[in-house]
Amino acid sequence: MNVLELKDFRAYYGSKRVINNLNMAIKKNKITAIIGPSGCGKSTLLMSLNTMLEEAEGRTEGQILFNGKDVHSISKEEVRRRIGIVFQKPTPFPFSIYKNLTYAPIYYGVKDKKRLDGIVVEKLKISGLYEEVKDEIHGSALKLSGGQQQRLCIARALTVEPDVLLLDEPCSALDVKNTANIEKMLMNLVQDYTIVIVTHNLSQAKRISDYTAFMLDGELIEYDETHRIFTSPQDNRTKEYIEGIYG
Amino acid sequence: MNVLELKDFRAYYGSKRVINNLNMAIKKNKITAIIGPSGCGKSTLLMSLNTMLEEAEGRTEGQILFNGKDVHSISKEEVRRRIGIVFQKPTPFPFSIYKNLTYAPIYYGVKDKKRLDGIVVEKLKISGLYEEVKDEIHGSALKLSGGQQQRLCIARALTVEPDVLLLDEPCSALDVKNTANIEKMLMNLVQDYTIVIVTHNLSQAKRISDYTAFMLDGELIEYDETHRIFTSPQDNRTKEYIEGIYG
Amino acid sequence: ADVQTNSNKENETNNEFKAEMTFNGSSTLAPVITAIATEFIEENTTWDKVDSSFPDKYISIYVSAGGSGAGVKAVIEGTADFGMLAREVKSEELEKIGDAKVYKLGVDALTISINPENPLAQLRDNLTTEEVKKIFAGEYKYWDELDSSLPHREIVVVIRDLSGGAHEVFQKSVMGDTQIRPDAIQSPSMGALVTKIIENKDAIGYASYGMVNQNKGKLMPLKVDGVEPTEQTIVDGSYKISRPLIVVKRGELTAPQKAFMDVVMSEKGAEVIEEMGFVPVK
Amino acid sequence: MMKRIKSVMFALWICLSFILTIASGSFVILYIFIKGFKSVDLEFLLSNPGGIPIGTEGGVFPAIIGSILLMLIAIVFASILAIATAVYIVFYCRSQRLENIADAIIQCMAGVPSIVLGLFGYSVMVVTFNMGRSLLSAGLTLGLMIFPFIQVRVEKAFQEFSRSAINASYSLGVSKVYTIFKLVLPQCRRDIVSSITLAGGFAMGAAAPIMLTGAVIFAPVPKSLSSPVMALPLHLYILANEGISMEKAYATALVLIALLIIINIFAMTLTLWRKEVKR
């Protein structure tokens, strides 16, 4: 089933077009990886999906369907709540871990202390952080390591119970161990969520994703099951990129 | 012949030692690659070689010989002129391309307009930029793409006719095409210059370097001809690193 | 002590012609000197027009105001050639100046003035010294304390700040040892004081006689102990709160200074003084 | 519900604050413009003040020139010292301690009220150094007043200048002085010019420091550095405070504000331009 669908999609910054006529459907409960060289429009695409592009002074044309409905027919808040996004640089709020995770639930009206506690523990467990931080849940989130911060941000994105989780190079600032942790976590999450991940680490895409999309210069060159993209790409440019100079 | 030689070399930031008892000799007209995990001291080593470490508030002990002479017996300016360095992030001066390339020659007393023009054209050609920018040589260098900027920086480093060119991850911010361009350029340059390149892209080291040094935690673990490092590393840590998690 | 090496002493020794002179002091007198000076400059432009033995340098006369106290101070410290005062020069001041020359240009009085719209104006035109004293000392805080038929409104007392000559004159001739109420509004110049009375119906203050004449109808000067401040009563001394308008100078006048002071002291000077509402010395 | 109320109150607060800010600022400017507009003409700008008492008639020409001259002296004096100090602190000072001391002194100086500087200027320059009340004494006093303003801003501009570009220059073997003159100063020029202009406007509008050090009720356009001068802010103060002529006071205020707005807009376009270029 398709959770998100893009039809004739174009994105602009001012008058500069950075995504051109893109058609693509994202499958439910799968991990979709988006790869492509720097500047090809991956982040722009991701941000368009939950209407965050507007905040970056961008503009879109064409259709984005979310569960079959045009996202512009749904309120911005609703779209963003149901399609979470995590950016490359981990940005926990300058609060305690606890407050980071209750921030959005409180906004959405959860008041009961027990329920809030429950959410915090649950999301920390999902993100594999619980054991590591359980004793300092009220300590500042800024004191966590980069990898822990990133996992916290993912946990935080989950506190609003989204259907889809978009990740923009979530591991590029992290070391091997943290990256492995996050990959493990994503592979668990995919049972309940739909995940779209932008990565420039091809082996990561290969390891964790079910589908892979290759973009070049604002166009979707190829989109298929991951193993096919990596073993028998149809387009020459995909092939070149994958065998590319980067190992 | 050894252009640079390090003897019992140590480097510090404040009281923190980041390079420990390093001995190593760099061969003339060869490309030497330095590899190693993040934070192992590669950039520090490179900056020590042309005394730029001082500007980053670092401090060295032990000897660095340049053509057999201790670098501290030569004036700082002279050392830096003869050992050029290019950093990871391209930093063109906020001038025109032309002024970027004449900045240093003018300082060294070249006044003749013709000679300056000559230098500009020559260095642009060496760096393979000439065809791309010849019509906008007086336009701002900041308008170039990342890869072009990096090549411009290399060209600028060459305008003072150094003997050695140090490069600190020159391609890490660039895409495939630009990387290929720069690699081609380096392979041409090595006929006239000695090149030391820090890279975290192992295949790049493999492709272009004659010698490879592997560092870990401030120590030189292994240093040998590139093909030997990559095919039959002597040290287990080297082997692990090369086969490492990242593809 | 170094301070005392003032500009005109130097002047005498090196005997160079000085085309500039500076006045500082009383805000009452400053407009008078400024008026005379601008006219003097306009007429002559260069010194050789004043006296053919002078060089043809441009005439420059600078006037600044900071109150009578500032005038004395400037002469003592040598930062101005002339000090302007709207009060007597005290003997200790004369001592500090040393070789002081004093020129009296005219007389001014401090009239006890109120806003013409003040109900008091309809009621009476006279206050006794005692009443004035009580008003300024703050014993009467509301107008109805002065006269019960007046409205119960606060009396707004306006005075000059300490550096003004008026302050000292008033203290001496009316208040004696009694202190003026400390919450009186201190105006930094006579102009400001008068403006305040013109604009505030409940205000009372010691407006300069000259200022009253310049603002006829906008201020109402009261009689004090039955004596109305007029040219007559001021000159003959029957109006008590009067003060001299004085210019002081250390040492002899230089030739150009003399030339200017001659004009100030002349009939023409007197005319300007009169025009500004003061009483010139005859 | 509570959330809604809180949000609405919050929104109300920030909107109101914004409106009040803009309104109060515009009021001051517009009030002066409207009240002063009809009395300002070419004649007012180009003639000497006149009338008895002085200022009731005529114009403010000597005061305009006086103010501009005062400003020029202040900015020349202050900016040479301030830029040199900033260069030293950013590029040459190797001791953190010295840097802290310099910082403390400059901060302390920035906190000295302008009137106290006037007092200082009077007792040291006018009296002790026998410079008299003059254009020079007053200009230098104003210079002292704006020194910290310029220094802090220029130092910030230097500090924000790309460290990597400076290192790139050093690594070409180029000397520090050449780097500063050819790379840093030209690139910070706009920041420097804009802080100098703003400081100039600041100096031009200040009345307190010049009251004792050089401004007088009336003076023609000064002929030398040792002449006393007229200045717009003090002229305005005298006209308004002594009730000499409100009409002329508004006109003088208008001239002063207009000059300052011109200066500000000049500085602003420089900054805007710079932002544009940086992109």
Add this chain to the structure above:
Amino acid sequence: MKTAFDKVSVFLVKVLTLFSLLLLSFIIIFIFKEGYTFFKEVPILKFITGTTWNPTGDPKKLSIFNIILGTLYVSIVAIVIALPIGIGCALLLSGYVKERPRLIIRGFIDIIAGIPSVIFGFIGLMVLVKFFEKAFGFASGESVLAGGILLAIMVLPYIISTCDETMDKLYRAYSPVAQAMGISKIYILRTIVLPQSLRGIAAAAVLAFGRAMGETMAVMMVIGNAPIMPKLLGKCQTIPSLIALEMGMAEVGSLHYHALFAAGFVLMAILLILNIALYYVKRSLDR
């Protein structure tokens, strides 16, 4: 390769820096010294706790308690008015105004910051003071409140600029992540930006307070300059206006003259204490 030009330039920079720093130190020491001379004759405690100021009386009474209170009072009124407005305005600017209009608004705010104090005083005199007399029937409109309102308008730009700097950074850092969870701008401003900018706000308040306390001309024209115990609707005197009014007459070297320097010195000391307090507040917030 060091040229002669290099050497001369370095030398000049050093000499000029040395000169500037010495000059500034000299000024600060001079003010301190002139004040100190006074404190040798009148104990500092008496100077700041006594209530009568009468430099021409006999004996002279030189104590400035009321005047210190007046200075603080006017400034506090100004801050109390300006701070909430400034913070609100800065919040709006950082959350709702795009880059370009923002530059223009900040330019406008810079212009307000640049309006000379005399012009504010003039407007205060013509508008505020009269307004108080007419609208509220005050005996005289000169008052702490008039001075406070005037100063509030004058320090508002400083508060806005300082707050905006901090708030803008916070907003840029956290609004994308928060908005990505569907949270509204208002809520972000209220729950993240405002509470996290406390340090910036404290700095702004101290900066503005310093400005307000040092302001001369505008204040002098609207507070009535009476050295009495200040009341909100009553007259008062501030240290700068005291100095401005009396420095003209106080002979260099006289007790009165030294007393004025001493008053200036007290003002600087208050500022210094405030800044030190700010430093510690900031440090404790860092923890």
